[in-house]
Amino acid sequence: MAFKGLIEAVCPKGCEPFETEVWSFVRGDKDAELREILVAQELNLLLCPQCGTAFFPEAPVVYLDSAAELLAFVFPASYREREEYWRGKMGADFAAMRQALGERALVDMEPRIFFGFEELSRLLEEDDYQGEEREVMEFIARDLGLSLYSVSPSYARNNRIPSSLPFVPGSAGATLASVAAGLEKLLGVNAHLESYGAFFEALRRGRHKKLPPSAARGR
């Protein structure tokens, strides 16, 4: 469901402008290959047919991953000077997208603005790292007979906490106490699960008065 648009690209060396197609909308949850290209910071990287210079065109890209609750408007790095203006533009585009895609797809989603691909690439790499740790955790949790509580992915990302938490099953379901007990069992098996160790420590210090919000959709 990703799509491209035709643009006139202008080489930074001042060569003759040329027409080309670039990605304007990428679904990170539907197209793993495009997501990888974006992480490698090579999405829409063009080569000038005249002088061979590699450059990014002045074309914005919208990146959407519903499962990860991530909606990003990526403007060219050179647009940063007029950040306020582009923030306003993003708000208007987001309203139009909500209408086009249907409200439900974008519920709870707070659009984020980026200038250039570097920062978004780092964010996705961090998501991948957390995802790997989560997989290890879920493997151990299954082994220990623990249940899993899915945290809202955007809440987890913004607050640097795990997006899936183990808990000791019981009639009360996932609670701060059952999650703390689950984490204790988990860390007893593998103490190197960084984000889980940090969250367990935060729980022990009473930094969380209630469970983080759960994921709106199942994974």
Ligand SMILES: [Zn+2]
């Ligand atoms: Zn050129």
